[in-house]
Amino acid sequence: MDTAPTVLQLSAFLSARSTFRVSSVNSTLMTAPVSRKAKFCFSCGDVIESHALVCPRCGTAQPTASTPSASEKRILPAFLLCFLLGVFGAHRFYVGKIGTGILELVTLGGFGIWWLVDIIFIVTGTFRDGNGNKITEWT
Numbered sequence: 001m002d003t004a005p006t007v008l009q010l011s012a013f014l015s016a017r018s019t020f021r022v023s024s025v026n027s028t029l030m031t032a033p034v035s036r037k038a039k040f041c042f043s044c045g046d047v048i049e050s051h052a053l054v055c056p057r058c059g060t061a062q063p064t065a066s067t068p069s070a071s072e073k074r075i076l077p078a079f080l081l082c083f084l085l086g087v088f089g090a091h092r093f094y095v096g097k098i099g100t101g102i103l104e105l106v107t108l109g110g111f112g113i114w115w116l117v118d119i120i121f122i123v124t125g126t127f128r129d130g131n132g133n134k135i136t137e138w139t
């Protein structure tokens, strides 16, 4: 009976510690300048500087400044164009994919299938612009 309060106190202490640890990790992630000036290593997937020519971790040469990590195009206009005029390839003209835009126009959105797939890709942030960069920002 004597040890019961001690065990309770210990577990309370441990849970308080782990809570503190989680919140401190979160605040570190919030303040880390990751989104704009970082990219993922072409080879190992580690987060590295966007202008790094070689990954400091695995040493693999990176696709250079001509292929920045994020597109300057936005999801919201791409989605609206795709939703309203997608069967005419409007969203592809918007992101600079002229060739496949014409193809989508001619086939009326790949008879609806291509159009549907594009909407899903756009909304999930995996649609790529004419430079091959993912469009990840909504506005």
Ligand SMILES: [Zn+2]
Binding pocket: 041, 042, 043, 044, 045, 046, 055, 056, 057, 058, 059, 060
């Ligand atoms: Zn790497």
